Amino acid sequence: MASTEGSAAEYRTYREKRLRDRVRRWRKMWRIYYGSRYGKIGFWLLIGFAVMTLLSPILTFHDPYTFIAPREDSWSATQELGAQLPYSAVVNGMPLEPTAVPITSAGSYVVYTTTADGNVSAVGLGATPSTAAGEIFHVFSPNWAAGSTVFAASVFALANYTTFQSAFSFDYSEYLLEGATHANSSTIDFAPIHWSGPQGPGDGSPSAYDAETLTIPGTLVAPPVSSSTATSIIPSWGPFAQSSAYTSGGLKAAYVYTVTRSASGFNLSEFYAMPLQWVWSVHLTGTAVPEAPQYLGSYYAPPAGTEDTAVLVAQGSTLSSYNPGNGKLRWAENLSAPILPDVGIVVPFLDQDSFSAADVLFLGLAGSPGSVVDANLTSGAITTVTTVPGGVDGVATSGDAGYPTYVCVVSPTTVYMLNGPKAVANSADGLGLPQGSGTYETDPLYDQNSNLMIVSTSTGLSIAINAALGTDPIQWKLAPNPLPSAISPPLLVYNALKGGLAVAFVTSGSILDLYSTVGTDDNPLPPEFHTPSGNIYVFGTNSAGNDVWSQFVASFVWDWEIGLAVAAGIILVSVLVAMFIGYVGNWAAAVVETLTLVLFLLPGLALLIVVASIVGASFVNTLLVLTFVSWPFTAITLIGVVRQIKSRTFIEAARVSGASTVQILRRHMLPNMTPLLAYFTALSIGGAATAFSTLQFLGIAQLTIPTWGGMLQPMLDNFYFALEAPWWIWPPTIALTMFVFAFVFVSRGMDEVVNPRLRAR
Amino acid sequence: MTVAVDIPEVSRVPLPSRARPSAPSAEKVLEIRSLSVQFGTEDGTVLAVDRISFDLHARETLGILGESGSGKTTLSLALMTLLPENAHVEGQALFSGEVIADAQISGGAIRKLKRRERKGLSQKLSRIRWRGISMVFQGSQNAFNPVYTIEKQIAEVFQIHTDLPKQEIHDRVVRAVQRAGLDPAVLKAYPHELSGGMKQRAVIAMALALTPKLVIADEPTTGLDVVTQARLIAELKELRQTRIQSMIVISHDIGVIAQLADRVAVMYAGRIMELASVDEIYSRPANPYTKALIESYPSIARARTGIQGIPGTPPDMIHPPTGCPFAPRCSYVEERCRREDPIPQEISPGHWSACHFALDIQAGRRAPTVPPPEALPPVTMPDGLLDRPLLVETKDLTKFFDLRASAGGSLFSRPGSSRVVHAVEGVNLDIHPSEIVGIVGESGSGKTTLGRTLLRTIDATGGEIRFRFREEGKESGGEVVDIVPLKSSGRQLREFRRRSQMIFQDPYDSLDPNQIIYDIVEEPLIGHHMAANPDVTLSRIQEALRSVRLTPPENYLDRYPHELSGGERQRVAAARALVLKPDLLIADEPISMLDVSLRAGFLNLLRQMRVELGTTIVYVTHDIASARYVADRILVMYLGVGIEFGPSEELIREPLHPYTKALIQAVPLPSPTWNPGNLEIMGEIGNAINVSKGCRFSRRCPYRQSQCEDVPPPRKAHGAHWYLCHFTQEELLAIRQKGGFMIPPASSGFAAPP
Secondary structure (H helix, E strand, C coil): CCCCCCCHHHHHHHHHHHHHHHHHHHHHHHHHHHHCHHHHHHHHHHHHHHHHHHHHHHHCCCCCCCCCCCHHHHEEEEEEEEEECCCCCEECCEECCCEEEECCCCCCEEEEEECCCCCEEEEEECCECCECCCCEEEEECCCCCCCCCECCCEEEECCCHHHHHHCHHHCCCCCEEEEEEECCCCEEEEECEEEECCCCCCCCEEEECCCEEEECCCEECCCCEECCCCCCCCCCCCHHHHHHHHHHHCCCCCEEEEEEEECCEEEEEEEEECCEEEEEEEEECCCCCECCCEEECCCCCCCCCCCCCEEEEEECCEEEEECCCCCCEEEEEECCCCECCCCCEECCCCHHHHCCCCCCEEEEECCCCEEEEEECCCCCCEEEEEEECCCCCEEEECCCCCCCCEEEEECCCEEEEEECCCCCCCHHHEEECCCCCCCEEEEEEEECCCCEEEEEECCCCEEEEECCCCCCCEEEEECCCCCCCCECCCEEEEECCCCEEEEEEEECCCEEEEEEEEEEECCCCCCECCCCCCCCECCCECCCCCEHHHHHHHHHHHHHHHHHHHHHHHHHHHHHHHHHHHHHCCHHHHHHHHHHHHHHHCCHHHHHHHHHHHHCCCHHHHHHHHHHHHHHHHHHHHHHHHHHHHCCHHHHHHHHCCCCHHHHHHHHHHHHHHHHHHHHHHHHHHHHHHHHHHHHHHCCCCCCCCCHHHHCHHHHCCCCHHHHCHHHHHHHHHHHHHHHHHHHHHHHHHHHHHCHHHHCC | CCCCCCCCCCCCCCCCCCCCCCCCCCCEEEEEEEEEEEEEECCEEEEEEEEEEEEEECCCEEEEEECCCCCHHHHHHHHCCCCCCCEEEEEEEEECCEEEEECCCCHHHHHHCCHHHHHHHHHHHHHHECCCEEEECCCHHHCCCCCCCHHHHHHHHHHHHCCCCHHHHHHHHHHHHHHCCCCHHHHHCCHHHCCHHHHHHHHHHHHHCCCCCEEEEECCCCCCCHHHHHHHHHHHHHHHHHCCCEEEEEECCHHHHHHHCCEEEEEECCEEEEEEEHHHHHHCCCCHHHHHHHHCCCCCCCCCCCCCCCCCCCCCCCCCCCCCCCHHHCCCCCHHHHHCCCCCEEEECCEEECCCCHHHHHHCCCCCCCCCCCCCCCCCCCCCHHHCCCCEEEEEEEEEEEHHHCHHHHHHCCCCCCCEEEEEEEEEEEECCCCEEEEECCCCCCHHHHHHHHHCCCCCCEEEEEEEECCCCCCCCCEEEECCCCCCCCHHHHHHHHHEEEECCCCCCCCCCCCCHHHHHHHHHHHCCCCCCHHHHHHHHHHHHHHCCCCCCHHHHCCCHHHCCHHHHHHHHHHHHHCCCCCEEEEECCCCCCCHHHHHHHHHHHHHHHHHHCCEEEEEECCHHHHHHHCCEEEEEECCEEEEEEEHHHHHHCCCCHHHHHHHHHCCCCCCCCCCCCCCCCCCCCCCCCCCCCCCCCCCCCCCCHHHHCCCCCEEEECCEEEECCCCHHHHHHHHHHCCCCCCCCCCCCCCCC
């Protein structure tokens, strides 16, 4: 190659060789770098961060800030009571439904649960006679005959007024608890419980009477029901009103209705409860087994033959209405399909005793698709409300008088909320079942306070659905934790203790749970991979409901971007300034140097805060401020380096060679500063990410950019989050620390390259 | 810039005649048994010291002579157990029978010692160090702590190693500095108030403080001026005779070693090539390396014959060559040398040489197997050189540095005090085309400033620099322009820049370590917009490299400076200067950083450049011998003033100025028989701030008369040879004979400056 000199190809060869040499030298530097322990750790940390950054678009499941965990994931009913019952309340594997009764006008409640052997417990809710909050009383143990079947306790009646009157001066409240047994004989036993005591705090106590036996026509085919209705057991009237009502009319307020099978067919009978005596029986015309009858109308004034009370019996596909006064059939309607026993006869809350409105009786009809019909209470006229695919599992309505505002129809997988008279279900009204919650079961409960339909699913989950659906239809979910082996149908009760409605269950047969129907925000949520909405919260959520994992992962990108942008700015500015001061060095440079020193000596964080608040907190501004505050440190160091390089002979040699200042700076100064610049870049990236995070943590920078420091911002208000929600606080803390450490380690490693004296050690 | 006042210091008159100390006794102070030192580095393992064995007897001085990288400093560090942690030692060194270096206790091995062993070792070492072995480190005169007085720093030695009471320590410190030839008054001074020679004496006083058995002096005179060096050598000789039991002197300077050592070990590539008494080494060398080394350097005493350096470069000690390490550079090399490692053999009692042909070499029976490089033409001034029209002419060229020019200087300096450094004052110099002019002076004489002012890298304070812008290829003609007032961005100054270039002192610093040779040499072409065509650029670069004997250029273009030896680097620097084909080339101490064996080659290159390219060269140096070898005329500078100027042979043989006379007298000769005799000079050069109104040299001049101090001396010419003095040679002689000669006082009082 020596012969032909000066060819362009040869020139290129030298350039290439030089490039190769540069690569070789970088490789050597790399060997030194990687040979240092710090450098190695820093390098692998950075690789880890880089990988996470590259993967971050894939791994960011949700928008870091706009995504808020849906209420079905993050809102739940709060447990208000979890009372251990002294026995197992399970019949045939299913916990018996609790029964509640108000015992004072102030709204104190007693919740009763029954067991297969007839034991009854009462759990007081609120400051009532003898019922401290959550206090369990074992109130009754009637010693039923062997082989008896116990129905759920039914509280339904005020007792005879003489008892009431004798206790008048003591301000009694008195109730009857009915335990029913069904022997194979045509008798049932009723066990009344007398509950007495002064109103208010005191030692009122329940006392049980002996069971009274009643002969019934045939054998019982459904649990007996009382004439209590949803509203009528709520004493909206005081003892005086009660007493006048009873004394003036001499009425007997409590009735019991039974459906029985006799040799001739099925009978509906009415009994008076106290003292127990037969009133009437009618023969049911249909052949299908009837369901338990339902009483409508005010129970304390059941005048014989009045039109505003009714006993309804569903029997196969026939619905009949009887006059409770005399047992006469008012009307009977044949329906297109059998009435679903699980759904039963649904009457809106207020219509159950006012009996004023028409078309307020709702039935679910069997079949797939199943249908829901309404019936006119007075005429029995049937109208189809809607048809739902998959069959009807439950029907509920809002409780307002007249035709209900909302009719809720539940199919196994969907809840339809029909808004308006005779609205037809369409998919827009449907709300799919949250993931992993099985199928819908039983009738929903309607909470009129919050306008919620509370539906239960086969997995024991209860879900509160906004009756108006809306954007966030699911208001909260209720999953007893741990999920019990079995759970009773829910009951809405008034929790006097907490002053609101509550859902009551018996779970696992022996625990009475009360959950507030007002959901609470559970955020920050712990890490969760199976949520009702199907979202995955790898690191849970923060207190605002944002997905911590998404914020965490998205921060990788931003912390890099902020770090690189600011570091680039710092290096650019400080190199230019350092070269100007260190190389040019005229009086203007002295001025700049003084200003640099001033800026350098001002406390960085304070300056950062002040400048950031002056120029405003936009993202670009913040980056500029960070650069502005940080460059003097690098510049001051670089000035010395520039001066040192300037004092080296090859710079003078270049000047003698006629090289211009720009040429010297570019060809000599910059390459000789490069390793140091790399060192400072590494430090600056880590520093800038930290500084930005600091600003976010202090709330000075915008919080729309996900960074680890921004994620930690709520810690400023409540540092207990570190303990309460470690899944939220610790990942960004560790990541930020490791990020800074990675660059510190990298710069330590580079230090060994730049500073050969360290290498020998 | 030191601000020490210029105080004459002790000078001993007469200098002791060369006398051997009492014969070495049989007691072995130091025994070194096959000692090797290796350093683990990123690039590989460097073999720094390779199986060295020798004994040092009591009352004996061993000189270790070697170039940089020969392992001489590593050896001394090993003896002090000061090796860094990446060092690995094999073999053994015993001091008075105690192990001071072996594989267990030296370098990184210390870490592996058990705690108790380490403690024991450190106790042993603190006992041996300074009381047994003390060391004068290289350049340690600059390692004094500037905030403590000299006394405090010397007393520290006693505090650490003895339990003496304070008063006793003070007395001993006083005695120690007196022994080292210093006035006790220096004890109250701070380091910056002392001159380099005084500081070096203080360092020696420190080393001698505890009267150790062995003193290791690493380059004890390097960095000192010639005059000071001569004096220090004389003092060390005297000390050696009286105080020091045994001593190791390490130096690259043949002259210094010749003066101080009884026996000399010549080291090369980590080995001892030859070990013999100093007379044997100089008169009957038995190793080609020793021979070449002695012959490779111009001597002030030797005639101006062509000298040859040693070709090639020292071996890469990461991959040491097989066979003799010197074989690639040896002119007597044979196949056997490359194959077989020469074993040191005792060719006569006490004379060891590691060469297969030691006896033949010694007897001169062996003919060179490698032909010597082409003979240079005899060193003579080209005919008619001085008749050609001048290329450069300076008129009263002056450069002052105002110390108050900086903000700090003007704020804190005392008002009214003169803070002007008279770096160059009133220099009249005329340079003919293709001439080599030597500028000689001690450090601080302003010779470098003069060179830079000539190039206008520094702006002159006053005077003129007339430069002839000749047309291409013409000897005469062209416009003569004073370049001092030219605007810095003007066209004419750019043109001047193209025509004037410089070679710097430090070849390790003057080349950008990040650039390949191609880039380095290309630099001036870019600066002058001549690099537009890559083909032309490349051919120019190759031509420049060829003209500095870096052949073939292709082998160098893509290499980095660190891959080259010092000599090659300096040639690259020369190529960079030559690529523009300049008229004027200033070479600022171009060989002072080079290894001895490489210096001659570069000096020859300068001469060749003049012959082949017609380049005019200003050769700036402190080394008058090398100036004699290359320069046609020499300007001797003293404190900013050119005091003598004349054809070099004439100036060396018949110096006219008292300073030049002393300077030439003080250069040590590489011969044990050298004796500078009575140096007719006082003190040290001092600084150029408070200069006398009259003759600059008057404060040191033994011929000083009353007018010298106040009246500037006239120029007295002897043909082409002139000097600045009030007196003619006859008058000077008369002063001497009349007894007006001021003999430097035997112990001049040192007064601490205010």
